[in-house]
Amino acid sequence: MRPDKVLYKAISGTASISLFGSLIICALIIGNQVLKWVKFAIWVPYTIRQALYDLGSPIPSMPHLLGVQKIIDAVLSWPAVVGCFGITLLSVFIVGLAVSRLDEIESQERAEQRRREAAEREKTRREEALQQAERSKADMDFQVQIDELLGPRR
Numbered sequence: 307m308r309p310d311k312v313l314y315k316a317i318s319g320t321a322s323i324s325l326f327g328s329l330i331i332c333a334l335i336i337g338n339q340v341l342k343w344v345k346f347a348i349w350v351p352y353t354i355r356q357a358l359y360d361l362g363s364p365i366p367s368m369p370h371l372l373g374v375q376k377i378i379d380a381v382l383s384w385p386a387v388v389g390c391f392g393i394t395l396l397s398v399f400i401v402g403l404a405v406s407r408l409d410e411i412e413s414q415e416r417a418e419q420r421r422r423e424a425a426e427r428e429k430t431r432r433e434e435a436l437q438q439a440e441r442s443k444a445d446m447d448f449q450v451q452i453d454e455l456l457g458p459r460r
Contacts, residue, residue, distance in 0.1 A: 311411050318404035325397035332390040354389040355382040 335352055342350045358365055365382065368374045 308411065308415075311408065314404045314408045314411070318401055318408065321397045321400035321404065325394055325401060328390050328393040328397060332387055332394065335387050335390060352386045353382065354384050354386050357386040357389065358382070 335357075339350060339352060342348070355365060366378050368378060
């Protein structure tokens, strides 16, 4: 198996796991928020910042670039479900690219196989034609020998 094919299969598999994992996490986040809303009648927002904190991941910070820090803060204040759906969409995109590339590779392999088979058929056809020509020549030589032995025909 070609190394690039293995790579794209691995990428596709990893992105598929990420896709299903993020969908499950999205469902759990929404389920948790709905349960809290049903129990307390208050919608408790769950932001990307809180999700990163719960995962033990460091919060991105760029204090020397204030404009970039404002963008980071704005994104971190989005609901975690939005980030989760973003990961899901990214995973779908990556899976699509990997599957598309795998289809291209398999198509190229099939085309190459057809070219090899056509070349092999052509080689076989030429060999058979050459053998036929040699048999015809031998038959013709044999006829000349018979004519020489029997003399000209009338």
